[in-house]
Every structure is written in C-alpha cells, then in structure tokens.
Amino acid sequence: MPRGASPLLLLLWAKMVSSTWYEGSGYSAAERQTNEVYAEETSHVLAPEYRVPQWCHLLSIYHGEATCYSPRGGNYRSSLGTRCELSCDRGYRLIGQRSVQCLLNRRWSGHAYCRQIRCPTLPAIYHGSYQCSDGVKVDSHCDYTCRPGYHREGDRSRVCLEDGHWSGSEPICVDIEPPKIQCPESRERMAEPNKLTATVYWDPPRAKDSADGVIKQMTLRGPEPGSEFSEGEHIIRYTVYDQAYNRASCKFFVRIQVSRCPVLKPPEHGYVSCTSAGNNYGATCEYHCDGGYERQGAPLRVCQSSRQWSGSQPTCIPMQINVDVNSAAGLLDQFYEKRRLLIISAPDPSDRYYKMQNSMLQQATCGLDLRHITVIELVGLPPHEVGRIREHRLSENIIEGLRQFLHITRSRFNVVLVDKEGVDRERYIQPLTPDELFSFVDTYLLSNHEVLQREQNRDTCE
Known part of the structure; x- marks a missing residue:
C-alpha cells in the first residue's frame, strides 16, 4: 500500500483478500479437504501480484500427488503462474486434467480427482x-x-x-475319475499270396465308467475291424468319454508279415520284371534279354510258400542270326522286339555317301549296340549286288524281298531306320551322323526300360 494511505482503505483491502482466499483457488472453506481441482470464471479480474506466495489455494489431491513448478522457485507451490502435474497412487485412476496452472483469477486452470480402481465381481464356478x-x-x-x-x-x-x-x-x-476300457490282444497275420496285405478282424473293446456306468462316446483311431492292413506294425487306439467328458484310452497292435523269397538278380545282358513287390509269396517274375540276346531257360519263376523260387534262372546269350531262311519276313521276324535295323543301300561300293556313312558308323559301334541297332548293307546292282549282316551274307532272294518290302531303291544312296516292331520309322537320302541317329532313337523309340538302362549306362561309350 502507498505510504500514508488511510486506515479505512487498508481495512477494505484486507477484507477483500480474506473473502477471496479460497474462492480464488476454487475451494470454499468447507471444501478444503476434497481431492478435486477445478476452475471457475469470475466477473472481476484482480491485478497480478507475483510477490504473493500463495496466489491460488495450495493443492492437495486425495490418494494422489501434485508436483508443482513455480516461476519464483521451489518454495512457491501456489503463486501466480505455478504449474502442477497431478498423479494418483497405485490402485487409483486420475479423472480430469493431468496438468493445471495458477491463473490471474486466483483459480487453477482445471480440476481432477483420484478414483479407486475396482475389478468386476468374479462369477461363481460350478463345483x-x-x-x-x-x-x-x-x-x-x-x-x-x-x-x-x-x-x-x-x-x-x-x-x-x-x-x-x-x-x-x-x-x-x-x-477327475476317468472311465475304464480294455482293448483286445495284439495280433499278427501273414500277408495273403501275391499280396502285401492281410484282412484282420477283432471285437470292439469293453468300457465302463467308474462313476455312473455311462459311456457317452467311443472313438476309434485307425482302420476298422475287417480292414486290409499293409506290411508292418499298425497301432489301433480306442478312446472313451463319460458324461463329464473324462477320457480313457487303450491301444493294441496289428502286425502284418510278408513271406519273401531272396531278391532275384537279373541275368547278364537282361532284366527281370515281377508282379506285386517282386519277391513276396506268390509273386511271379519274368526274365527278359536285351536287344541282340536270346533267353535260354524257363521264362517265369514263382515265389513259393517255402520262400524259395520255382525253377532256375535262365541266361541271355548273343542272338544267333539265321540267314538261311526262305523269305525277308523270316529274316525280319528274328529281330522282332529284339533289335532295330538300320538298312544302308548304295548303287556301288565306291559311292562317296556310302563310304562316308560306313566311316562314321564304324566309330559308333558302342552307341549302336547300346541302342540295340543292327546294320544291314545292300550294295551294288544285280548280278553283282551284295547283302550282309555283319559277317553273314544274304541271298539274292532275301535282298530282293527286303527291297520290295521296305521300298528301297537301288538307283541312289538311302538309309532306312526300322524299329523293333518292324515299322519303317525314318528315311535318309544323305549320310547321317551318329549323333543325329542316336538323338532320334533316344527321343522317339526307347521303351521305359531302355530309358532306365540308358541313364545307368550313359558313360559306357564315352
């Protein structure tokens, strides 16, 4: 107050400060213990007094804490401009503003309080x-x-x-009390002849609940009784449930054995094709020879209950070509399903195409044999015409029959490729390289077995 002010003005100033101490902070005298902080508008604004240490009401939040920062220092927790950060104790949630400030109207800029956190009442559980x-x-x-x-x-x-x-x-x-169940005994069976399976039967298991004797459900994991079982061990499992869904299970085994003979080895220059698994009881194996070889001995053998093969193993011997036949058909029949034929025809032994072809094929003997190809040469003109297969000479009657049957001309060089079924597959009027010939055979003429042999013997001729 200015020096020399009258006592009456001093009294009025003291009365005004006294009546607004709690109103300016947002609290009345009766509300000083509440944990709420709030702000209200006022019709008159007082001149700021930064020197007043308690401009707003000192904050106190029930079940919480107010951390205040004043422009005048840490000792001024409610002076003008003071900012307070509000937080709640553990178990309480802050409702309202997290930060408030002391304003010119002697009120805090917002309000907040701490509410106790409660979880919902837990429901009762059965039993x-x-x-x-x-x-x-x-x-x-x-x-x-x-x-x-x-x-x-x-x-x-x-x-x-x-x-x-x-x-x-x-x-x-x-x-917690599961039912009781008893499974059948495990069983072993032998596979049926020429099969790798056996049919097995059993009675369903007996089950009883120890509480009320009621079985609500029974499930089977595995094949049904009377099913065909493959070779090996199989687990059959039954599971039962009572009315409280207690579970009990049992299991037993079904073992299937296959009676087998020793594995057959293919003959040299041949192979074996078998039914079923190849060496089980009742399986039949047939022997085959590679192209250019003939089988000697029984073609079939059977695996018997004694686990021994019937008969004895045949052999594959080099094919004997008989040129003393009456017709070209008789000659070609010897190669049916055994060898492919490459028939080379030229009007004269001095033909340059003929010489080139012979020179190239002489360097590819291994590849020809690997693909079961036999070369037949028909060279010259009557009466000096010559026909030969390796070292075997052909008669004039056979030569003429081959030319007529396969429509092979004498007037120029030509080559005919015949497959194992006697079908004319390709013709050439100029010499062909071994690579061209082998590529055509490998792509279009090989059987599945020959493809397998080709893969196994890929490097044989290299």
Whole structure:
C-alpha cells in the first residue's frame, strides 16, 4: 500500500483478500479437504501480484500427488503462474486434467480427482469356490479351489490389475475319475499270396465308467475291424468319454508279415520284371534279354510258400542270326522286339555317301549296340549286288524281298531306320551322323526300360 494511505482503505483491502482466499483457488472453506481441482470464471479480474506466495489455494489431491513448478522457485507451490502435474497412487485412476496452472483469477486452470480402481465381481464356478485377499481392489489375489472329487483346469489364482481387469481366465472344476476300457490282444497275420496285405478282424473293446456306468462316446483311431492292413506294425487306439467328458484310452497292435523269397538278380545282358513287390509269396517274375540276346531257360519263376523260387534262372546269350531262311519276313521276324535295323543301300561300293556313312558308323559301334541297332548293307546292282549282316551274307532272294518290302531303291544312296516292331520309322537320302541317329532313337523309340538302362549306362561309350 502507498505510504500514508488511510486506515479505512487498508481495512477494505484486507477484507477483500480474506473473502477471496479460497474462492480464488476454487475451494470454499468447507471444501478444503476434497481431492478435486477445478476452475471457475469470475466477473472481476484482480491485478497480478507475483510477490504473493500463495496466489491460488495450495493443492492437495486425495490418494494422489501434485508436483508443482513455480516461476519464483521451489518454495512457491501456489503463486501466480505455478504449474502442477497431478498423479494418483497405485490402485487409483486420475479423472480430469493431468496438468493445471495458477491463473490471474486466483483459480487453477482445471480440476481432477483420484478414483479407486475396482475389478468386476468374479462369477461363481460350478463345483468350486474362490477367496480373495482384498475384495475387488487392485492387487487383490483370488484363489480358486474345487470340491473333493473335482480337479481344477485353468488358472489357480487371478489378480486384479490396474486396468480394472482380472488376470488370466476363469478355471473350471471337472470330474477327475476317468472311465475304464480294455482293448483286445495284439495280433499278427501273414500277408495273403501275391499280396502285401492281410484282412484282420477283432471285437470292439469293453468300457465302463467308474462313476455312473455311462459311456457317452467311443472313438476309434485307425482302420476298422475287417480292414486290409499293409506290411508292418499298425497301432489301433480306442478312446472313451463319460458324461463329464473324462477320457480313457487303450491301444493294441496289428502286425502284418510278408513271406519273401531272396531278391532275384537279373541275368547278364537282361532284366527281370515281377508282379506285386517282386519277391513276396506268390509273386511271379519274368526274365527278359536285351536287344541282340536270346533267353535260354524257363521264362517265369514263382515265389513259393517255402520262400524259395520255382525253377532256375535262365541266361541271355548273343542272338544267333539265321540267314538261311526262305523269305525277308523270316529274316525280319528274328529281330522282332529284339533289335532295330538300320538298312544302308548304295548303287556301288565306291559311292562317296556310302563310304562316308560306313566311316562314321564304324566309330559308333558302342552307341549302336547300346541302342540295340543292327546294320544291314545292300550294295551294288544285280548280278553283282551284295547283302550282309555283319559277317553273314544274304541271298539274292532275301535282298530282293527286303527291297520290295521296305521300298528301297537301288538307283541312289538311302538309309532306312526300322524299329523293333518292324515299322519303317525314318528315311535318309544323305549320310547321317551318329549323333543325329542316336538323338532320334533316344527321343522317339526307347521303351521305359531302355530309358532306365540308358541313364545307368550313359558313360559306357564315352
């Protein structure tokens, strides 16, 4: 106050400050203990007095804390311009503004209070109960127990969390006494002849519930009785459930054995094709020879119950070409399903195409034999015409028959490729390289077995 002011003005100033001390802070005298902080508009604005240490009411939040920062220093917790950060104790949630400031109107800029966090009441569980350490407040532990004869499945206890939810999930109490079940004895069977399987039968298991004697459901895991079982061991499992869904299971084994003969080895220059698994009881194996070879001995052998093969193993010997036949058809029949034929025809032994072709094929003997190709030469003109297969000479009658049957001209060089079925597959009027010939055979004429042999013997001729 200015020096020399009258006592009356001093009295009025003191009365004004006294009447607005709590109103300016947002609290009346009767509300000083509340934990709310709020702001109200006022019709008059007082001149700021930064020197007043308590411009707004000193903050006190119930179950919480106000951390204040004043422009004048740490000792001024409610002077003009002071900013306070509000927080709540554990178990309480702040409702309202987290930050307030002391304004010119002697009020705080907002209001807030701390509300206790509570979790919802836990529901009762069937056949059990729970006890809580502190009701539904934060950090309260609720422990679950089940009645005698029941087993708890799920969480043993739950805790009230700060977000107002219980931890974990609600457990359940279930009947713990499983039913009783007895499976049939395990069994072994021998596979049927020429098969790798056996049919097996059994009676369903007996089951009984120890509580009320009622079986609600029985399930089978595995083949049904009367099914065909393959070689090996199979597990058959039955599972039963009582009315409380207690489960019990049992299992037994079905073992299938296959009577087998020793594995047959293919003959040299030949191979074996078998039914079923190839060496099981009742399987039949047939012997085959590679192109250019003939089988000597029984073509078939059977695996017997004694686990021994019938008969004896045949052999494959080089093919004997008989040129003393009456017709070209008789000659070609000897190669049917055994060899392919490459027939080379030229009007004269001095033909340059003929010489080139012979020179190239002489360097590819291994590849020709690998692909079961036999070369037949028809060279010259009558009466000096010559026909030959390797060292075998052909008669004039056979030469003429081959030319007529395959439509091979004498007037110019030409080559005819005939497959194992006697079909004319390709013709050439100029010499062909071994690579061209082999590529055509490998692409279009090989059987599945020949493809396999080709892969196994790929490097034989290299």
